Amino acid sequence: MQVFDIFLLEAVVNGILLGGILALLALGLNLVFGVIDVVWICYAELIMLGMYAVYYGHNVFGWPLWLALVFGVAVVAVLGALLHQFVIRPVLAAEPINQLLVTGGVLFFLQAVATLAFGIEFKNIGIRLPQLSVGEMYLSVARLIAFLVALAGMIGMYLFLTRSYLGTAIRAISQDRAIMPLMGVNPNRIFLITSALGGGLAGLAACLLVLQYDIHPAIGLTFGPITFMVCVMGGLGNMIGGFIAAFIFAQFISVGGFFLHIEWGYVIAFVFFIGMMFWRPQGILGSK
Amino acid sequence: MLKLSNVSAGYGSFQALFDTSLEVNAGETVAVIGPNGAGKTTLLRVISRLIDASAGEMTMEARSLNTVPSHEVIAYGIAHVPENRRLFPRLSVEDNLRMGAYVPSARANFAERLERVYALFPRMKERRKQLAGTLSGGEQQMCAIGRALMSGPKLLLLDEPSAGLAPVVVQAIFEVVRKMSAEGYTVLIVEQNVQQVLKVADRAYLLETGRIKLSGRADELRENDAIKKSYLGL
Ligand SMILES: Nc1ncnc2c1ncn2[C@@H]1O[C@H](COP(=O)(O)OP(=O)(O)O)[C@@H](O)[C@H]1O
Ligand SMILES: [Mg+2]
Numbered sequence: 001m002q003v004f005d006i007f008l009l010e011a012v013v014n015g016i017l018l019g020g021i022l023a024l025l026a027l028g029l030n031l032v033f034g035v036i037d038v039v040w041i042c043y044a045e046l047i048m049l050g051m052y053a054v055y056y057g058h059n060v061f062g063w064p065l066w067l068a069l070v071f072g073v074a075v076v077a078v079l080g081a082l083l084h085q086f087v088i089r090p091v092l093a094a095e096p097i098n099q100l101l102v103t104g105g106v107l108f109f110l111q112a113v114a115t116l117a118f119g120i121e122f123k124n125i126g127i128r129l130p131q132l133s134v135g136e137m138y139l140s141v142a143r144l145i146a147f148l149v150a151l152a153g154m155i156g157m158y159l160f161l162t163r164s165y166l167g168t169a170i171r172a173i174s175q176d177r178a179i180m181p182l183m184g185v186n187p188n189r190i191f192l193i194t195s196a197l198g199g200g201l202a203g204l205a206a207c208l209l210v211l212q213y214d215i216h217p218a219i220g221l222t223f224g225p226i227t228f229m230v231c232v233m234g235g236l237g238n239m240i241g242g243f244i245a246a247f248i249f250a251q252f253i254s255v256g257g258f259f260l261h262i263e264w265g266y267v268i269a270f271v272f273f274i275g276m277m278f279w280r281p282q283g284i285l286g287s288k
Numbered sequence: 289m290l291k292l293s294n295v296s297a298g299y300g301s302f303q304a305l306f307d308t309s310l311e312v313n314a315g316e317t318v319a320v321i322g323p324n325g326a327g328k329t330t331l332l333r334v335i336s337r338l339i340d341a342s343a344g345e346m347t348m349e350a351r352s353l354n355t356v357p358s359h360e361v362i363a364y365g366i367a368h369v370p371e372n373r374r375l376f377p378r379l380s381v382e383d384n385l386r387m388g389a390y391v392p393s394a395r396a397n398f399a400e401r402l403e404r405v406y407a408l409f410p411r412m413k414e415r416r417k418q419l420a421g422t423l424s425g426g427e428q429q430m431c432a433i434g435r436a437l438m439s440g441p442k443l444l445l446l447d448e449p450s451a452g453l454a455p456v457v458v459q460a461i462f463e464v465v466r467k468m469s470a471e472g473y474t475v476l477i478v479e480q481n482v483q484q485v486l487k488v489a490d491r492a493y494l495l496e497t498g499r500i501k502l503s504g505r506a507d508e509l510r511e512n513d514a515i516k517k518s519y520l521g522l
Contacts, residue, residue: 165386165395168383168386168390169387169390171383176376179374180359181336181337181338181358181359183387183435184362184439186357
């Protein structure tokens with residue numbers, strides 16, 4: 001038996017890189033659920049719109065890439081706030097099933113709007129980053145950037161939540177919403193800011209994905225299910241659990257794909273997910 | 289400082305507070321006593337604007353509170369320690385105190401007030417990194433009072449701070465209230481422990497079934513026959 005397999009190592013490293021972006025994808029959804037207790041079923045469609053925003057900024061308006069990327073984050077942050085104000089807020093007190101149906105409705109609405117507005121043909125921003133050879137391994141620069149930015153985004157979010165007044169309020173409101181006014185905090189404002197942050201994280205994910213994938217109105221279906229699985233496996237609303245689950249999932253996909261075929265990697269990840277749901281339905285670190 | 293004139297309030301169609309008038313002057317410690325369900329918590333909630341007054345007038349330092357949003361009441365110098373402490377259980381003691389200093393005007397004084405709270409409650413300093421949910425009942429009450437003090441209030445509303453605590457801890461809590469009175473804080477305290485609260489208060493109101501039945505100086509009420517019989521078990 002071979003002790004050291006360079007291709008296996010490459011698969012593991014690629015899995016770690018994939019884990020970074022999955023963790024970032026899960027973070028925004030977990031933040032919103034953890035604080036507001038509503039699942040944005042349309043989360044991946046916000047990412048899709050963010051990808052279009054970058055494309056329009058860079059390729060249609062001709063802006064420099066950095067500006068288009070900032071624009072992408074800003075657009076989705078605003079969309080997150082609008083989603084809260086006009087869709088979530090009216091159903092905050094409603095049954096969870098109704099909240100799911102409403103945000104599910106937004107999913108189809110956004111897909112339809114994107115199809116009408118942008119057409120169904122695939123678009124890409126025309127930037128293809130090279131492969132990097134490290135020793136005998138080949139790594140995608142786009143994935144490496146995605147990993148590093150996702151990591152930086154998560155560290156930034158962690159510091160924000162633990163070190164700032166606003167971040168502390170965001171953690172506090174999920175524990176006792178009714179007494180927040182006694183602290184001088186307007187709960188609606190915190191919810192709105194949290195939604196904008198969740199949207200901003202989705203926008204950041206969009207910026208990283210647009211470097212690797214073509215854009216089309218149904219691209220959300222590529223990231224949505226896996227994001228939800230990562231969140232559920234980590235314990236919905238548990239940001240640290242989501243982080244761990246993202247890296248476990250990514251290894252199943254990457255290493256599983258290495259031994260069999262990339263599609264099988266996803267199958268193994270799904271089977272693992274289903275098994276986990278029997279064993280620990282509340283998720284790795286979840287309590288609900 | 290705080291003045292309520294003929295205030296009524298309730299929950300939906302249920303009226304819990306009838307025509308209540310009450311006054312707290314600067315520097316005073318005023319108690320509201322009364323049995324379970326009398327409307328004491330409702331009274332404090334109305335003052336903090338967590339529920340609306342259906343009638344009557346409320347003013348803080350001559351400024352009307354009637355239509356102030358609940359999250360702006362703190363800017364009038366009112367801090368409310370709610371019933372059952374209501375700490376954020378999965379935040380550390382220090383983060384709970386930080387939440388008390390959330391309003392921008394309080395943030396600037398955070399470090400200085402934190403020292404004052406730690407001086408008042410040395411236990412909180414020892415436990416500052418501990419999650420609030422893991423504190424003992426008495427420590428939680430101290431943390432909740434500390435959190436309210438972090439906003440630098442002129443008036444402190446305390447809702448049954450001694451409820452559910454062991455006798456020796458009850459003593460410690462009333463000692464804290466006495467200390468705050470001595471330091472010049474203005475306090476409106478709601479209590480069922482009539483014996484103890486009448487020892488620390490300057491004046492008191494007796495609230496029964498949503499109505500003020502009696503009011504007067506605390507030492508006088510201690511000698512009042514009805515209060516002696518119903519609340520002091522004498
Ligand atoms: N959230 C609520 N909804 C409906 N009724 C309530 C609510 N809170 C309190 N009440 C009622 O209002 C009355 C006064 O309650 P409360 O102010 O909590 O009394 P106390 O604090 O003196 O024990 C009680 O009859 C109680 O059942
Ligand atoms: Mg009460």
